[in-house]
Amino acid sequence: MYRSIALIFVALASATVHTVKVGSTGLAFDPQTISAAPGDTVVFELFPGHNVVEGDFDRPCQTDDDDFYSGPYSETNSGERKFVVNVTSDDPVYYFCGTPGHCQGGMVGGINVPTSGNETIDAYSQAAVGAQPAQVPNQPRGGQLLNDAQIASLTSGGVASSASASVSASAAASASTTNTSARSGAASPTASAATASATAGAGHSYVGQINGLAALALGAAAWLA
CATH class of the missing domain: 1.20.1270 (Substrate Binding Domain Of Dnak; Chain:A; Domain 2)
Structure with a gap:
């Protein structure tokens, strides 16, 4: 029994850390989509003028009370801190940049988004073109702003x-x-x-x-x- 318990936590230490650059090349997430397993961690590296907000496929550029939000770039100490989110399921997660006009301009991304069917990232991007102005929460939520030293520990620990x-x-x-x-x-x-x-x-x-x-x-x- 003790050996089984130990193996569970060794497995946690092998979780993958994914990095997504937010606005490094204009109105885009790089990469736009990623595949992640429960227990993995996503590190959003924000660039000036950009942020990341979780949303729903059926409501492009809009967010709900339980969705994550990085806060503005100004809260990252000039990019020193990154927004870290833990992946808790295999379900698709859609997100966008909440800066006015960016979501409607195609700045959207996702985790475990279908590559075929009616809910692809391209379908989400097209629906965002005519969406209402983006909603942005009042403060960061659903994740943590961490510096590089703290993020480095993720490679041996997991969140x-x-x-x-x-x-x-x-x-x-x-x-x-x-x-x-x-x-x-x-x-x-x-x-x-x-x-x-x-x-x-x-x-x-x-x-x-x-x-x-x-x-x-x-x-x-x-x-x-």
């Missing part, structure tokens, strides 16, 4: 989707430590560090959760060796 995930990670690390203690008579320092990191992450920012899962993955890998 936890909730505080409860960190609590579960703490429980798993504790179980691994107990099992190791029964064999050696002393708790593994690596596993203990993982427990402390995971516990500290609960209820705090994505950064704490990232570090907790990174430490946990290292502890699990050491236990499996």
Whole structure:
């Protein structure tokens, strides 16, 4: 059982980090679409005059209360911070730039968007041409603004989707430590560090959760060796 738990968290550490440039070449997301699995992370790199807002296919250039929004470029410290979003399902996600006129000008993108049928990214872009002026929330939501040093840790940690995930990670690390203690008579320092990191992450920012899962993955890998 302990080995199975450890393998789950090692798998979390292998999640993919996708980077999307927002406005680096004009009114476009680069790449325009990506394919991502649950547990993957998307890093939106904003360029001056642009932002990213999640929307619905049936309502181009419009957003809902539970959709993500990066905030304006001015909140990124001149591009130093990127907008980081966790992928939680395989469902299609459509997004656009909320700067006036940009969505209607074709600045749209998506995650896991169909490549055929009636809901392709081209269909969304065409529908946006005659859409109402874009809606933009009052403040960033649904993600986290992180600098390069914080984002670098994603390659070894992955973003936890909730505080409860960190609590579960703490429980798993504790179980691994107990099992190791029964064999050696002393708790593994690596596993203990993982427990402390995971516990500290609960209820705090994505950064704490990232570090907790990174430490946990290292502890699990050491236990499996």
